[in-house]
Each structure stands twice: as C-alpha cells, then as structure tokens.
Amino acid sequence: MKDIYISGIIVAINTGDLDFKKQIEELKLLCNNIGIKIQLEIIQKRNDYDKKFYVGKGKFRDLLEVIQTYNIDVVVFNDALSNSQRRNIEKFLGDIKIIDRNEVILEIFKRNARTAEAKLQVELATLTYELPKLIGMGKDLSRIGGGARGSGTGTRGSGETILEYKRRNIKDRINHLKKELKELEKVRKNKNKKRNDSYITQISILGYTSAGKSTLLKGLTNDDNILISEKLFSTLSTIARKVHFPSGLPSIFSDTVGFIRKLPIELIESFKSTLDEINYADAIIELIDISEETFDDKLKIVDKTINNILIDDIPKFLVFNKIDKLNFDQIQHIKTLYPNAIFVSAKSKESIHEFLLELEKKLIEFNIIKSEKFFFEYKDLWKLEKIKNNIGIKSKIKVKNGYVIEILSKENFLNKIKNEMP
Known part of the structure; x- marks a missing residue:
C-alpha cells in the first residue's frame, strides 16, 4: 500500500547546538515515518525560546504567510512545547494542527508497538505526557458536573469540572497501566534470573535507532522472521535469539529499542522495565553506524543513555557496523582512533564470521567466558x-x-564439569 502524506512545516530555535542540523534532519525522518511530508523549515537563531510563542511573534507572522502559501496541514516544533506556548500558538494559528517533537516520537512508538506490553508502555508514556497539558485548557473544561461524586466509574461527581473529571480518569488509567506493567516486570525478572543463572552467555545489542541492530541479529541467526526496516524505532520489544560462535559456544543475543536525540523522558520511564533487561546481560555490544559522518556524536548519545540505564558495571564492546560503505583508508583511520573496536558489515556472512571470532576473543579477555583443558579417555x-x-x-x-x-x-559450567569428572 502506498504511503499517504500530509503537508508539514518544521519550526525550530537554533540556540547554537553543535548537532542542530542533525536534529532537523532527524525530525524530518521522524515526521516521514508518520506520514508528514516536510515542505520547508522556519528557523530562528535565539539565545533562548520565547516563553509565549516558542519563536518570536514576528516569526509567527511569517509562519502564517507560509502556511497559506504552501497549504500546510501541520506545524511541527523541534522541542517540547509548554502549556502556555501551546495555547498561544493554537490561538494564533487557528485550526492548523500543531505537534511537537515528543508527540512525533510517541506516535511512532504507538504505531510500532506490536506486543501487549509495548502497547501498554506507549499508552503510559502518552498519558503521562498528555496529563500536564490539561491544566488551563480554558472555560470549555471548567464547567461544573451534575452527577453525584462516586456514582460510578467514568461519571462526573457533584461539583466536579470537566477538567477535573478528565484528569481523574487519566490518573486512574495511569495507575492501572503501572500496575499491569509491574506484574509483567515481575514475570520478566524471574525469567531473567533464570537466564542469568544459566550456563549460556547473554549479550545485549544496543545502539542508535537504525544502526543495524536487527540486521546484525538476522545476520547472526539467518532468521527471516526478524523485521528489517529503514524506519526509525521499528523494534520496540526485545528480540532474543540463540547464536553459536565458531567454536560452537552458544549464547543468547538480544536486540531492543534504539536510542535517539531528545528521547522523551516519558518513554524512557515507561520502557524502563524493558530496558532493565540490559542489566542481566554478561556483555553489551554498543553498535554504531560507521558510515555516518557524525557517528562519534551518536556514540556519545548511546554512551550517555546506556550509563543512565545500567546498574552494574557490565563490559561494553564497541562495534562499528556498515563498513561496506567505507573504503580501506577510511576504515584504517577509524581503527587508529578506536583501536579496541570491532568492525563488521552485518549484511556479509564472511564479516559476521570474523565478527564472532573477534567477539569471542573479547569475551575471554574480559573473563566473561573461560577456557580449561580436560582429558577425555576414548571410553x-x-x-x-x-x-x-x-x-x-x-x-x-x-x-x-x-x-x-x-x-x-562460563565459569559456573566449567566448575560443573570439574565436579562431575572422575
């Protein structure tokens, strides 16, 4: 089915961020994922955001003219809007739909949520983000209700405004979602404890969204059921598969949600239980798309996000993906900058084999797995x-x-062999 797009415009404040251009390019991709075709951008250089209109009021006059000229359906803001900014902008622009960067990301998560748990997490993040926006929404939400308070779930109580009623319903739903996710978290923790006590090495693949995590996992397993998509955040739930190293050593590789600039705090909080699985890993693969000019910038974002999630000091192995897109001299230069990194092209079987050999050496070097010699008689x-x-x-x-x-x-299994050997 052909994608259907609506016309959009990006409004952004450039306060001097070094990655500002990348922020805008990324926001365009995000918009594209939910069917918004960005026609142009209105960017204002300022030291800070305007408290009333996000950009200066003069810029808004330009914006209104552009909206009419290009027949714009939606205005997308590069930052989260405050309640007062949103009200002032809506009043100024009339019927034109406005959304901010957080809402774009939340919508992508909503569309890509496939498991029951992912859907609960996205709903929780969305409601948590929506709740503060109900404050001060005007007279329409301030009328007094007539029913008796407590007369039934979903009904307004005596003296309760529509605003209070809506806020109460959202708070109740948030509490309900948190309880459901807490129960699912208990089940996961039990599973992870069993996995952690097992004799098989657990490896988590983490990285920026679209770094090629799913492609790597598919290359390691030849599993055609693993979804490969160019779209951002195509994977929200953890996917785990068994992989054998060239030595025959078994391991479990898992791929989870990717990271991105300005990831809404509501999403990080809601997906904490899923991301918490990382803490049960024996090792982490930090996967970076080496073909991007600003890969070092994305590496910093991934590093920062991982450090916010990790409880324990789990060994991290830097892996540069998509080396097929670089020439020999470029790769050699990056190897001098990152001498401990592993290089791979997730689409190449030969490269996957070399990657596993290198990773196995790292696992031995960091004592995640150990080697020991045993004598076996023929009998x-x-x-x-x-x-x-x-x-x-x-x-x-x-x-x-x-x-x-x-x-x-793993050491625990080697000890088991020793105990059982004559």
Missing part, C-alpha cells in the same frame, strides 16, 4: 556429547588413550 567421549550444548571447543589434541580438549564456557 568417556560420551560425556563430551552430553555437555556439547553448553560449550565451545578451542582445541582438541589426540593423546594416548584419548583427547586433551580445551573447553570454552
């Missing part, structure tokens, strides 16, 4: 078959009466 090789689903084999040397096998696994 005891059946024991190796019994444990093969939890180990990798680093080397296998034939000796008199059997084999000396260097086994890779």
Whole structure:
C-alpha cells in the first residue's frame, strides 16, 4: 500500500547546538515515518525560546504567510512545547494542527508497538505526557458536573469540572497501566534470573535507532522472521535469539529499542522495565553506524543513555557496523582512533564470521567466558556429547588413550564439569 502524506512545516530555535542540523534532519525522518511530508523549515537563531510563542511573534507572522502559501496541514516544533506556548500558538494559528517533537516520537512508538506490553508502555508514556497539558485548557473544561461524586466509574461527581473529571480518569488509567506493567516486570525478572543463572552467555545489542541492530541479529541467526526496516524505532520489544560462535559456544543475543536525540523522558520511564533487561546481560555490544559522518556524536548519545540505564558495571564492546560503505583508508583511520573496536558489515556472512571470532576473543579477555583443558579417555567421549550444548571447543589434541580438549564456557559450567569428572 502506498504511503499517504500530509503537508508539514518544521519550526525550530537554533540556540547554537553543535548537532542542530542533525536534529532537523532527524525530525524530518521522524515526521516521514508518520506520514508528514516536510515542505520547508522556519528557523530562528535565539539565545533562548520565547516563553509565549516558542519563536518570536514576528516569526509567527511569517509562519502564517507560509502556511497559506504552501497549504500546510501541520506545524511541527523541534522541542517540547509548554502549556502556555501551546495555547498561544493554537490561538494564533487557528485550526492548523500543531505537534511537537515528543508527540512525533510517541506516535511512532504507538504505531510500532506490536506486543501487549509495548502497547501498554506507549499508552503510559502518552498519558503521562498528555496529563500536564490539561491544566488551563480554558472555560470549555471548567464547567461544573451534575452527577453525584462516586456514582460510578467514568461519571462526573457533584461539583466536579470537566477538567477535573478528565484528569481523574487519566490518573486512574495511569495507575492501572503501572500496575499491569509491574506484574509483567515481575514475570520478566524471574525469567531473567533464570537466564542469568544459566550456563549460556547473554549479550545485549544496543545502539542508535537504525544502526543495524536487527540486521546484525538476522545476520547472526539467518532468521527471516526478524523485521528489517529503514524506519526509525521499528523494534520496540526485545528480540532474543540463540547464536553459536565458531567454536560452537552458544549464547543468547538480544536486540531492543534504539536510542535517539531528545528521547522523551516519558518513554524512557515507561520502557524502563524493558530496558532493565540490559542489566542481566554478561556483555553489551554498543553498535554504531560507521558510515555516518557524525557517528562519534551518536556514540556519545548511546554512551550517555546506556550509563543512565545500567546498574552494574557490565563490559561494553564497541562495534562499528556498515563498513561496506567505507573504503580501506577510511576504515584504517577509524581503527587508529578506536583501536579496541570491532568492525563488521552485518549484511556479509564472511564479516559476521570474523565478527564472532573477534567477539569471542573479547569475551575471554574480559573473563566473561573461560577456557580449561580436560582429558577425555576414548571410553568417556560420551560425556563430551552430553555437555556439547553448553560449550565451545578451542582445541582438541589426540593423546594416548584419548583427547586433551580445551573447553570454552562460563565459569559456573566449567566448575560443573570439574565436579562431575572422575
């Protein structure tokens, strides 16, 4: 089905942010994801935002003229609007729809929420953002209700204004959503505890939205059910898959929601339970799209977001994706700047193999997995078959009466093998 677009314009204040141009480019992409085709931008350089109109009133006269000239349907603001700004702007622009950056991101999350939990999280974030906007919405929401207070759920009580009624309903719904999510969080924590106590290494893939996290997971697993999309925030729920390293070592790789500039705090709070899964990982892959000119800027955003989420000091491995888009000299230059990074093209099978070899070395270097040599007599090789689903084999040397096998696994499983060996 062909996408249907409405006409939009971006209004933004440039206070001197170094990434301002990137903010606008990103907002255009975000708008495109919800069917808003941006025709042009109105940008004003100021030290601060105008308290009444976001931009100066003179700029708004220009805006009104542009709206009429280009037949604009919606005005998109690059920042979250205050209640008073929103009221003044709506009064000035009349029937033209206005939305801010946060509302654009919330709408994308709403459209991409597929699981029951993701839908609850998005609804909670939306209501949390909407609630303060009800304050001071005018006389229409200040009329007195006539029913008896407490006469039934969803009815207005005696002396209760429409505004109070709406706020009460939203607060009740927020509390209900929080309780539901709390129950789901308990279930997840139990699952994560079992996973954490298991013998299999857990690795979380984190990164900026559209860095190629899903593409990497698909490349690691050849699973055609993993959704690959150029659109931002196409993945909201955690996707976990088993992956085997070249040694045979099994691991669980998980991909969750991506990060972005100015991610609304309401979304971070609502998705905290999902993001909290990261704290159960043995290691984190910090995935960055190396083909972007400002990849170092996105790396800072990812670093900052990860540090806000993590409870424990979990090893992080920097991985640069999309090396197929760079030439040899460019890659070598970045390698000198980031000597400990791993480089990969998530679409290349050969590159995926090299990536897994490098990552396995890192896991050993950081003692996330360990290696130990065991002697197996010929008659005891059946024991190796019994444990093969939890180990990798680093080397296998034939000796008199059997084999000396260097086994890779988590320390708890290596201890289990020691205890069970004769």
